[in-house]
Amino acid sequence: MSATALLHVQDIGIAFGGLKAVQHFSLRLPAGGLYGLIGPNGAGKTTVFNLLTGVYNPDSGSMRLAATDLMGRKPHEITASGIARTFQNIRLFPNLTVLDNVRLAGQLRSRVGLFGTLARTAEYQHQEDDLTRKALDLLSIFEMQDRADELADSLSYGHQRRLEILRALATDPRVLLLDEPAAGLNPQEKLALAKSIRAIRDRFQVAVLLIEHDMGLVMDICERITVLDHGVTICEGPPKHVQNDPKVIAAYLGGGG
Amino acid sequence: MSVSHPMPAASPIAATPFRPTGPLMGVLPLAIGIVVAVLLHVILPGFVGPYYSRIVIDIGIAIILAVSLNIVNGMTGQFSIGHAGFMTVGGYTAGLITYYGSYFIWGTLGKHGVFLGTGEWLFAASCIVGGLVAAGAGYIVGLPSLRLRGDYLAIVTLGFGEILRVVLQQTGKVLDDGAAIRAAGWSQWLPPPVGGAIGFDGIPKYTNLFWVYTFVTITVVVAYRLKHSSLGRAMISVREDEIAAQAMGVNIARQKVLAFVMAAFFAGVAGGLFAHERGVIISPKDAGFQRSFDYVIMTVLGGRGSISGVTLAAIILTALPELLRDFEQYRLIVFALLLIVMMIVRPQGLFGIHEIWHFWRRRSR
Ligand SMILES: Nc1ncnc2c1ncn2[C@@H]1O[C@H](COP(=O)(O)OP(=O)(O)OP(=O)(O)O)[C@@H](O)[C@H]1O
Ligand SMILES: [Mg+2]
Numbered sequence: 001m002s003a004t005a006l007l008h009v010q011d012i013g014i015a016f017g018g019l020k021a022v023q024h025f026s027l028r029l030p031a032g033g034l035y036g037l038i039g040p041n042g043a044g045k046t047t048v049f050n051l052l053t054g055v056y057n058p059d060s061g062s063m064r065l066a067a068t069d070l071m072g073r074k075p076h077e078i079t080a081s082g083i084a085r086t087f088q089n090i091r092l093f094p095n096l097t098v099l100d101n102v103r104l105a106g107q108l109r110s111r112v113g114l115f116g117t118l119a120r121t122a123e124y125q126h127q128e129d130d131l132t133r134k135a136l137d138l139l140s141i142f143e144m145q146d147r148a149d150e151l152a153d154s155l156s157y158g159h160q161r162r163l164e165i166l167r168a169l170a171t172d173p174r175v176l177l178l179d180e181p182a183a184g185l186n187p188q189e190k191l192a193l194a195k196s197i198r199a200i201r202d203r204f205q206v207a208v209l210l211i212e213h214d215m216g217l218v219m220d221i222c223e224r225i226t227v228l229d230h231g232v233t234i235c236e237g238p239p240k241h242v243q244n245d246p247k248v249i250a251a252y253l254g255g256g257g
Numbered sequence: 258m259s260v261s262h263p264m265p266a267a268s269p270i271a272a273t274p275f276r277p278t279g280p281l282m283g284v285l286p287l288a289i290g291i292v293v294a295v296l297l298h299v300i301l302p303g304f305v306g307p308y309y310s311r312i313v314i315d316i317g318i319a320i321i322l323a324v325s326l327n328i329v330n331g332m333t334g335q336f337s338i339g340h341a342g343f344m345t346v347g348g349y350t351a352g353l354i355t356y357y358g359s360y361f362i363w364g365t366l367g368k369h370g371v372f373l374g375t376g377e378w379l380f381a382a383s384c385i386v387g388g389l390v391a392a393g394a395g396y397i398v399g400l401p402s403l404r405l406r407g408d409y410l411a412i413v414t415l416g417f418g419e420i421l422r423v424v425l426q427q428t429g430k431v432l433d434d435g436a437a438i439r440a441a442g443w444s445q446w447l448p449p450p451v452g453g454a455i456g457f458d459g460i461p462k463y464t465n466l467f468w469v470y471t472f473v474t475i476t477v478v479v480a481y482r483l484k485h486s487s488l489g490r491a492m493i494s495v496r497e498d499e500i501a502a503q504a505m506g507v508n509i510a511r512q513k514v515l516a517f518v519m520a521a522f523f524a525g526v527a528g529g530l531f532a533h534e535r536g537v538i539i540s541p542k543d544a545g546f547q548r549s550f551d552y553v554i555m556t557v558l559g560g561r562g563s564i565s566g567v568t569l570a571a572i573i574l575t576a577l578p579e580l581l582r583d584f585e586q587y588r589l590i591v592f593a594l595l596l597i598v599m600m601i602v603r604p605q606g607l608f609g610i611h612e613i614w615h616f617w618r619r620r621s622r
Contacts, residue, residue: 053504075503085504093497095610096490104494107487108506114515117486118479120283124486131487171506 006031006207007083007175012051012061013231021047022231025061029175033207034198036222036239038215040251043228045211046088049177053085054078065175080108084173086164088180088211094153098144098163099135101152105170106131135170141203142166157184169204176206182214190214194221219243227251290474298372298467310466314534316575317469318527321476323555323571324564325523328480330553331562331610332489333516334496335402339414340524341548342421346394347387347525348532348539349425349451352460354383355533356431359461360438368461380463384472384529388522395521399514418544425541426454433459456540457532464533472530476523480564483519492516493562547589554592557599560606565613570606 005028013023022044029035037045050056052063054075063070068081093101112124139145142162147155152163161181168176178197182190194217201208212218218225219239227235227242229251235242242248302310326340356366358379363369369376394417401413429450432438441450451457483489492512494502499509532539542548555574559567574592578584584591599606 055500055503074508075500076506076508079504079506087501087504091498091501091504093494093501095497096493100490103487104490104502104505104507107491110487112487114488117488118482120482128487167505 004031005029006033006066007052007209008062008064009052010062012058012063014047014051014056014059020231022051022228025051025228025233027209027226029207029209031174031207032201032205034201034221034223035207035209036218036225037209037211037228038213038218038225038242039228042230043251044231045228046179047231048228049085049179049211052078052177053083076108079171079173082172082174083177084168084171084175085177086161086168086179086181088183090157090160090164092152092155092160092163092167094151096152097149098139098152098155099132099148101163101167102135102138102170103131105167105172106134108171138166138170158189161185165200169200169206173204173206176200176204176208177211178208179211180213181210182212182217190217193217197221286478287474290478291471294467294470294474297470298465301466311534311536312576312579314464314466314469314530315579316572317466317473318530318534319552319555319571319575320473320568321523321527321530322552323559323567324476324480325520325527326552327556327559327562327564327567328483328492328520329516330556331560331567332484332492332496333513334561335513335516336407336411337398337414337517337520338411338546338549338553339398339416339418340520340552341546342398342414342418342544343391343395343521343524344528344531344548345418345421345425345539345541345544346521346528347384347391348528348543349387349449349457350390350525351380351383351387351529352457352532352539353449353451354386355380355463356457356460357438358383360435364435366433366435366459366461368463372465372467376461377463377468380461380529380533381468384468384526384533387529387532388525391525391528392518392522395517395519395524396514398521399517402513402517403510415546415549418546418549421544422541424448425451425544428453431457431459452540454541456538458538460532460539462533462535464530464535469530472523472526476526477564477568479519479523484562484564488515496561550589551592554596557596557606560608560610562610563606563608563612566606566608566611569608569613 007027007029009025009027011024011026013025014021025048037048039045047056051058054070054073054077057072065081065083070078070081093104110127112121112127116124136145136148139148144159144162147159152160155163165178165181182193185193197208197210198221200206210218210222222239224236224238225242226233227248234247234251235245301313322340322344326337329335329337359369360366398414398417402410405413428448429445431452432441432450491507494505494507495509495512502509531537551574555570556567558574559570578588
């Protein structure tokens with residue numbers, strides 16, 4: 001299993017000044033896997049995402065997506081190679097429309113350069129139409145097609161979270177990193193989210209790594225879970241195993257999280 | 258409110274406004290603009306006389322500068338206050354080409370040919386070369402934008418204009434007859450003899466309504482097409498949220514520098530038009546802060562990324578001072594006050610990110 005991992009991370013770490021935010025983090029995420037990353041507040045979960053997506057460069061270790069080495073890559077290169085993410089604090093493009101938030105992904109694989117764009121060549125036109133169609137398809141899958149022309153800023157909180165996920169999917173990722181997608185949702189919304197995360201994995205054939213504080217949700221849908229505390233991996237395994245690990249219980253009780 | 262269970266769906270293609278199709282639509286806006294430019298050129302002077310015609314030329318040049326600056330300040334959300342520097346680079350380059358070029362080609366220093374004659378084509382080409390040289394400068398000045406942001410970048414762009422002003426002051430006097438040009442050795446051509454502090458006098462005055470509004474058309478069409486394209490969305494995403502833009506695969510370094518290069522190109526073209534305008538002697542002080550400030554105000558007033566808003570602001574802020582007598586003395590005070598009031602009352606500009614026509618559509622995009 002681990003030999004064929006799609007996302008292969010070994011011993012990455014980073015320190016901010018004296019603070020070792022993440023140490024010796026390893027992960028083998030297979031294609032189509034649905035894994036969880038949990039831990040108390042400040043454990044280093046978001047920092048792991050920032051390392052995986054090139055926001056920060058790991059001080060040590062190695063990371064690969066299939067055959068692509070990710071070490072030292074810029075965030076946009078990592079996105080291009082097939083890792084997409086959402087943010088803990090929603091980061092949409094507030095003054096762009098819902099449609100444009102999604103269509104933006106098209107520039108990633110654009111075959112038309114500056115001059116084709118400015119001359120509005122047939123190829124450019126064709127590509128733009130394609131992008132629009134794809135974006136609208138994606139929006140309709142998530143039942144947001146009738147909001148295509150609204151500014152992202154004007155959406156409700158739940159819709160903003162949803163748009164962030166589908167915007168990430170628009171980049172055609174092989175790995176999707178979700179940073180607390182259930183934060184701020186009510187219980188019914190969380191339930192629906194759990195269902196749709198699984199469905200997204202199946203439909204878009206992506207591997208998902210999920211950061212989530214809602215234990216019920218994580219235990220319910222994740223195949224394996226990594227637990228971080230103070231930047232250190234204290235436990236890794238299937239939900240049953242993690243649930244009963246005394247170190248995990250201690251971290252959650254003692255960590256004040 | 259729930260995130261729905263994904264399901265297969267048909268693809269409803271919403272009617273997106275303004276979607277030209279077919280090869281004709283690619284050139285139609287340009288053709289219309291050029292026809293308008295010809296009409297302006299032929300008709301306007303007869304109606305309003307040379308004084309007002311010149312104001313209309315000034316307005317056109319201001320539109321090019323404001324709309325192009327808006328690519329940097331409005332679309333990518335950087336803050337350049339050195340736009341006049343790029344304009345001046347273009348102006349001096351173009352002037353150098355037509356002034357000395359005329360001598361080498363035709364053996365004279367004056368204007369050559371009639372409307373749309375060879376002289377004017379040399380002039381148009383010189384404006385484009387001026388734009389290209391300015392674009393090169395834009396690339397160099399844009400590079401720091403990758404590391405600096407906000408105020409620091411503003412200071413770099415400001416410094417660029419001021420340094421250019423000082424450098425231009427050190428140039429030698431213009432070689433004003435054939436004998437002097439023939440006698441000049443290499444040392445006199447480097448740096449080019451463009452008049453030092455008193456300015457580059459003698460540039461043939463080719464600029465007319467036709468060329469100005471032809472370039473206005475090109476600038477506006479390019480800006481509009483850029484804004485409504487994948488490339489433009491990538492630029493705007495940089496303004497909206499750099500981190501999210503990167504996560505969506507946008508190479509923000511490339512977008513920022515590209516914005517600088519494009520904006521500088523059009524500023525350089527505008528500089529060429531300015532340098533060849535009747536009654537103008539382009540001089541080092543044109544590179545300075547004061548002129549850059551004018552264009553910044555136009556973009557702030559018009560709205561971040563609103564092409565029509567910025568165009569309107571360029572028209573108003575160019576026409577008003579000409580129409581109000583004695584305005585020149587108060588110009589800086591009034592413009593500065595205007596800027597402060599705008600920042601407080603309507604920081605997004607008159608039209609924000611929208612185009613003017615969105616306001617009389619039922620609902621804005
Ligand atoms: N850029 C940074 N500079 C300095 N310290 C940082 C930086 N980013 C994160 N940290 C620190 O690293 C630690 C881990 O932060 P991180 O955001 O990864 O936690 P988290 O597990 O996502 O927590 P939460 O559940 O609250 O989101 C924290 O102590 C945080 O303050
Ligand atoms: Mg976090």
